[in-house]
Structures are given as C-alpha cells and as structure tokens.
Amino acid sequence: METKNILIVDDQAAQRILLRKMFTGSDFKVFAAANGDEAMEILKKNQIEIVITDWLMPEMDGLKLTEKIRLEIKVQPIIIVLTAVNSRDAKNKALFAGADDYVAKPVFKDRLLQIINNAVIKKQSKPIRHKKWKVITKPKMDFYAVGIATSTGGPQTLIRFFKELGVIKNAAFLIVQHGPAWMLESFVDSLQKVTKMPVLLGEENLEVVPGIVYIAPGKKHMVVGEEPVAINLLDTEPINFVKPAADPLFKSMAYIFGSKSIALVFTGMGSDGSFGAGYIKASDGKVFVEDPKTAILANMPALVSKLNLADKVISISEMPRILKQALLK
Numbered sequence: 001m002e003t004k005n006i007l008i009v010d011d012q013a014a015q016r017i018l019l020r021k022m023f024t025g026s027d028f029k030v031f032a033a034a035n036g037d038e039a040m041e042i043l044k045k046n047q048i049e050i051v052i053t054d055w056l057m058p059e060m061d062g063l064k065l066t067e068k069i070r071l072e073i074k075v076q077p078i079i080i081v082l083t084a085v086n087s088r089d090a091k092n093k094a095l096f097a098g099a100d101d102y103v104a105k106p107v108f109k110d111r112l113l114q115i116i117n118n119a120v121i122k123k124q125s126k127p128i129r130h131k132k133w134k135v136i137t138k139p140k141m142d143f144y145a146v147g148i149a150t151s152t153g154g155p156q157t158l159i160r161f162f163k164e165l166g167v168i169k170n171a172a173f174l175i176v177q178h179g180p181a182w183m184l185e186s187f188v189d190s191l192q193k194v195t196k197m198p199v200l201l202g203e204e205n206l207e208v209v210p211g212i213v214y215i216a217p218g219k220k221h222m223v224v225g226e227e228p229v230a231i232n233l234l235d236t237e238p239i240n241f242v243k244p245a246a247d248p249l250f251k252s253m254a255y256i257f258g259s260k261s262i263a264l265v266f267t268g269m270g271s272d273g274s275f276g277a278g279y280i281k282a283s284d285g286k287v288f289v290e291d292p293k294t295a296i297l298a299n300m301p302a303l304v305s306k307l308n309l310a311d312k313v314i315s316i317s318e319m320p321r322i323l324k325q326a327l328l329k
Helices: 013-022 036-045 062-072 088-097 109-124 154-165 181-192 246-260 274-282 299-306 319-327
Strands: 004-009 028-033 050-054 078-083 101-104 144-150 171-177 199-201 213-215 221-225 230-234 261-265 286-290 312-314
Touching: 004 013, 004 036, 013 028, 013 109, 028 036, 036 050, 036 062, 050 062, 050 109, 062 078, 062 088, 078 088, 078 109, 088 101, 088 154, 088 181, 101 109, 144 154, 144 246, 144 274, 154 171, 154 181, 154 319, 171 221, 171 246, 181 199, 181 213, 221 246, 246 261, 246 274, 261 274, 261 299, 261 319, 274 286, 274 299, 286 299, 286 319, 312 319
Parallel strands: 004 028, 004 050, 050 078, 078 101, 144 171, 144 261, 171 213, 199 213, 261 286, 286 312
Antiparallel strands: 221 230
C-alpha cells in the first residue's frame, strides 16, 4: 500500500503518542493535533487520507470536527471517531455526524488497522464495468419502486430528503444505507420522525407496497422478489465491500419494475450503486444522482455520473421536486 497521510486528533498528549506508536513501521505518515482548530489547519495544508479523532475534547469535540471536515475540506478523508462512551446512542451520533466508523476505547492496534484497511479498500473500489448492460423485459407494475443507495453522510441526507418529500402514494421506497445492524435498526425510528409514510426494517417475505419506506437490515442484502412482490434477504458475500449493498437491490428492481424503477444515488464512499444503476437504465428506468459537488462524500454519485448512467445530476434540495415530476409520468 502506498504511503498515506493520517491525522491523529486528541487533546491528551499521552493518547496521541500511543496512537502514533501504533503506526510505527507502517505505510502511514502521521500528523498530530491537540484540538479541532489545529486539525483543520493541518487538513487545509495537507492532503490527509485518514482522520482518527477523539470525541470528548474541549471547545470543538470530535463530532463537531467531523461535521466541519465534511463541510469545508475538498478532498474528503476517512474519519474514525474514538471514544470511551460505548453505547448505541453514541455510535449513532458519530455516524450521523459523518464519521465512517466508530471505535470504543481501549483501542487495539490490530482492530484499528483492520478498520482503516477496510475503509481504504472500500474508498478505492472501482465499479464493475460491462461492455453492454443486458436489457430486461418485464410485466408492467402499477406503482413505482424507488431505490436509494447511500453510505457516509447518508443518515442526515436521507432525513433531509424525506422531510421535504412528503407523502408519496404511488411508489415504494427501498433504502440501502451502509452501516452496522444496530445503526440501521435505530435509523428506522430516526427517519420515521420526519415522514408520515411508514418506515419499516426489511424482513423476509415482507410485501412491497406503495407508500411505504423499507430500510435494508444489517448483514444481509435486500432485494425484491416476485410472486408475490416482496422483500428477500440474501445472506451472501459482501458486494463492493459492503453488506447490505445497493447493486443487488437495483438489479432486482430493474427485473420486477422495469421502466417504473428509479434509482437515487446519494453521498457515499466507494462504488456501490453504479453496477445496479446500469440495469435500471437498461430496463428504461431512471437514475438520479446527488450532485457530487454538494454531496458530503462524492464517490458514489460521481462514479454513476462518470459512467454516463445518470439521467439527472441534482442537489439534494432539488431531488424531491425532480422525483415527484418523474413519478407523474
């Protein structure tokens, strides 16, 4: 692995030294900061690939620093939050702020390096390229399926999107948000607070009907099956280094819903969604991606756009209006 710049942010000097020692002899060049302001200065002057920040710091804590990085730094780093607070609520707050992962103290070297390695591989993953997408012919459905793919920065983006969207009666919404099972279970309640449409965690054989939002559970891929049209959960290998992944969902939507399938690709790291978007396009469905320039992390929408699969590239604020127009056709 080529040398990468890593930034350690912690107000405790002893903790900075301990973390720095973990990377001795590795392929990382280590920077260190004692607070959020110092960290931002380093980030603005150097291309940092990975940020490891403590949560509990005076003035600017790790979550505020994460949010500031996501807003102000052009080349986005992987962000890992460290904290002694090991609770589900704390984990949710870290991931909702835009962190890629969360590690409870005490921090063990092998575990931290594994998390970093997995995140780097995911960020560098490339879309599967095919010479030709297979066009699929399907029976006509009387409602739409809207699939949404998102990763880092997804929770706040989804909340913003559904808060503005209102109630849609002629489409079912199927969401793949990358994350652990506990986070996805909690996110069902968080999303339900901003929409009047029912929000459900995907379950095997759960019927897919319009006017309902389905969130893929952790550790399984969520797809749409036929006869009846219902959710199927696949306990197969990770795809694009993630599980759940959006690609199998999009492919199944293309097969079942055809031209009434719509793929939305929001903020996220990696390439998930690009392969499945090709099947949506081949079946005469629509693909809308969040504008990479305004997305918290540009990778996922940018790759779909680069492959010329996006019908529209639009800001998240415009996405509800554009989607509603598409659902009228």
